[in-house]
Structure formats: C-alpha cells, structure tokens
Amino acid sequence: MHSIILIGYMGAGKTTVGRTLAMRLGRTFYDLDWYIETRYRKPIHQIFSERGEAGFREMEREMLHEAAAFEDVVLSCGGGTPCYFDNIDYMNSVGETIYLKCTPETLSQHLRMGKSIRPLIQGKTPEELEVYIRESLEARAPFYEKAKHIVEVPYLGNKERVAQLVEKIAEQISLELK
C-alpha cells in the first residue's frame, strides 16, 4: 500500500495530525525530522548550525527517499521538504500527498504554542514571525499545492479538533478508519 505523506508549513499540525491519522488507520507513523534526528543522532537545529541549511536539505532529501519507501506508513515531512529539489514530484510518485493548508494567522497561533526549536524562526518577535510566515508561505505555496489532496486546517487547540480533522481527511480522500 502507498505511503500517506503529509506536507505543509511549519505549525500546520503535520506531526500531531499524522500521528492520530496513523493510529486510526492502523499504520506506522514516521516524522521525517525525527527520522533524520535518529539516523544522524543530532537535533535538527544542530544539523543546521553545523552544515547550514543547504547541508540539511541534502540530508533531508536522502532521508525522504528512505522513509517514503516504507510500506503502509503515514509520513509527516518538514515544512520545507516539498520545496527543494524534485522532492514534491518524488512524493507524488510514491504516495498519497496531502497538503495541510492553514492561514498565516493559525500558523502563528500554532507556532506560539509549540515547544520545538525551529532554526528558521528562532528568536523572531511575534511581528517578525507574522511577516516571515506570510512571505515564505507565498513562496512555498506553489510546491504545497502540487499535493494530490488539499485539506483546510482550522486552529487545532485541543484533541477533539485534531480527531475531527482526521475524520475529515479520511472522508475527503476515502480512507477507511478503524
């Protein structure tokens, strides 16, 4: 069975939604950032500081090819994964790609709740974050929109909302939940 691949901007809920979706489908869940961190035994922010963003993108591409080839998985990618090399075309060739589409307002709400260290937005004030999200989302949207499915994501403030979104995804792309 094809892998299900979640893409979208940082803070769109890819990891949270992917984990729940995998559970409801009885599939194994992989998060590409975690996969990279496990394989290289280093946190993403350390990879960025040691190899720069270009070095990280090379590793990310290689790890994408490993992880997306697993059978029966749900794979959540990093926010930039589909936007480099031919990654989005590769993802479309091996799996069911789903773009979790969020407004810039919801993304910044989610990102303010999050605890992970994200090198691209670390140290930004709320105002700088808003500007950065708007600009980079505009640049990335053409890649995200190449996904086979696009799902609108509301503010995911609690578990019920995540569960509802998973139901909506399953309905939209005809997946049978357990």
Ligand code: S3P
């Ligand atoms: C990135 C998003 C991050 C991580 C890295 C770069 C990006 O993943 O891959 O910090 O370029 O948007 P999340 O989207 O899971 O935060």
